[in-house]
Amino acid sequence: MKKNTIYFSVNLIFIFLLFITQITYSQEDKEKSILKEKLNNYFNLSRENIYLHFNKETYISDETIWFKGYVIDKSNGSLNLETTNVHICLLDAQKKVLDTKLFLSSFGTISGSWDLDKNLSSGTYYIHAFTNFMNNFEENESSIFELEVLNSKEFSLSEVYDPLENVIIELNPEGGNIIFECDNKIGVKIKDCKGNGIKINNIKVLDSKNNMVNQFSTNNQGYGAFQILNTKNEPYKISIESNNSKIEKTLPNVNIEGINLxxxxxxNNENITIEIKTNSFTLDKIKNKKFKLLVHKNNEFIFSEIEINKSTEKIILSKNDLFEGVNFLRLLDEKNNSISERVIYNHFDNNNTLIFNKVKIENDSLILRGKIKTAGNLSISSLPEKTSSTYESNSIVSALKLNNYLLSPIENYPYYFEDFNRNKNFELDLALLNQKTLKYDWTNILTKQPKNTYEFQKGVNISITLNQILPKNSNSVFTGNLIIPSEKTIITESMNNKDEFVFKNVILRDSTEIVFSLNSNDKKYNRQINSVARVFNNFTRVKIPEINYCRSSSFIKKDYQNLEFPINNKTIQLKNVEVIKRREEMKLNNTAQNKMARGIKINPETENLSLLQFLVKNGYNVTSTPTLVKVYNIGMTKANGSPSEPVILIDDFPLTDLTILRDYNSSDVDEIYFNKFDNSNRTINNETGSIKIYLRRDIAVKKYTTKGLKVNRITNAFEIEKTFLNPYDSNYNSEAFKKHGTIDWIPNILTDNNGYFQIKTPILEQEKILFNIQGIDNEGNLYFENIVINVKE
Known part of the structure; x- marks a missing residue:
């Protein structure tokens, strides 16, 4: 009987434990499901982040700003292939918007430029980049970049100020609280009004009786930290003494109860140590209560339920279990309220090393070859070694891996990430400790869900309004054709009830010429249509991020005219003028087939032959009858002995009826390429070789104007992509050029599948050249390097 009782009891215990375990797992699953739902809902909409890589950081007032834009999907860190419309603004130092332009993002990158007004005053300016879709979020996901402009025709008033005169001091308790009878760690951030860190030694921590309880220093970036052991319930302050001045800052109030993370x-490199601290007053009230330690990045998260049974609970987390880059740590109570928070950075070594070396000197240029981990997209600025552009605050790595998750950006990428080690990790963590507020507010995550209110814009919308009354029958249905000759595109839309045609999501560059024609189900309108074309691209401007701005009553004059700026080749010089007419360069000779072809750039002022006569002049036989045109290769026959024919293409479209060639003169052609061995465009007629004809830009439009159709030139569309042109053609050894000039700007470098790339850049009389290389590969790895190449070695 006794054995049976024991057996029964053991089974009861086993069932009870199994029941408790199931309840525990069930509860954990429920909590996990709630957190998953909240985070997924909040980060459900795709968030874009934009980084702009500039060719330099200081510009002369009549120069062009050149930049490469990288747009990533924040959830995976890769280029956002869906983004097209990026709005970029130029702001002055007071955040006044001077101008806004629309740039096209293609496959996640932008190649852009901005011509500065020659009348801009010297000073600090900002570039603000955003998309309309960013307005859907509580957080500001836009990007802002600081630039300096020098007006060489004016005296500049440069501010002279005592760094402590407009000092900004922040005191940031780790975990967000200062708790009575606990050891509390307080971060300190000391910056000047321009956001530059101030290094100060021997800063005193004083209690209410002015007794010194600790002493600390800030580093070169203006960050520091100190502890107050066994904190009393009294006011504390820090005291800074410098140059006979004294600044004091009071700490936040001490809380009698609370919990800190x-x-x-x-x-070490393997783990992070978390301490959860509280006091006896709080312990009595949180007995048997469950807490959660949550770690998340975007919508991904891990969590663990914990109990707090003593004043200090220590938890070890493996860094391999955390997310790469920024991680948000939150201590949650039973109702999922956040009671203590911290942000950390988990550095991963992805072996994404960039190799870049000189290959050879070719005439007056350098040939260089490089390699990254895998296929990628890069941009390179080539600058004199003594350039004033350091790119310390303009790094793609810190912008898209770190600062896009922070409210207060951390400047100076090399200081933290170059040769990353334990000391660098400590310095970076000190800066993150001093994030006063986390960017993603936990209350918002619990209570709000972003709504798709602001459109994810793709292209521009074009409205064609008719200013005439159309003859309508009861069954009349009108359609309009938007013809874009330069793109060889026709888009058709029906007329709405306002007698207008709206063509949506059209990708058009500024100044593109379009043609509109009208059709109906009972009549074709092939005549002049009285209409007005208008581009509309309504967007909401994203709030400009906070910018530090300070004034000073003390100034000094800088005479930029004495800096011997290089002569800008935009300017007409009237002394020793020699007019040289440059030969126009071929535009299309870099394509795979055209490289092997004989290309001719046609001057419309000197060519007066018909196109067919021009073909005869260049080694082809032509037969022309009233109903037929044939073009034959000379000296190349088919297997049956008959003359072979090349395939002929106009603007890369193969012609099936060659009688159209009668309509063109050779002056209508911009470039023409002859290749008797190119069979890549062969059709079913088994042609031999090719003739590729590229018409002048205005010729295609003329086809439509001769039919009486109205041509409109589009404005307010995407900015035109330009090729870099160095505005200076002399004084390469002047101090001004060495400090503020650009040797070359190469924005669009696509590596091969193995990550190899090669560039060619002019030397411009420099002995050493600094190459700032930035970009991203197909795995989302980011690259930033400043590499100096000795030209003579």
């Missing part, structure tokens, strides 16, 4: 992220 402290983190040590630089102890």
């Amino acid at each position: 402290n983190c040590n992220n630089s102890l």
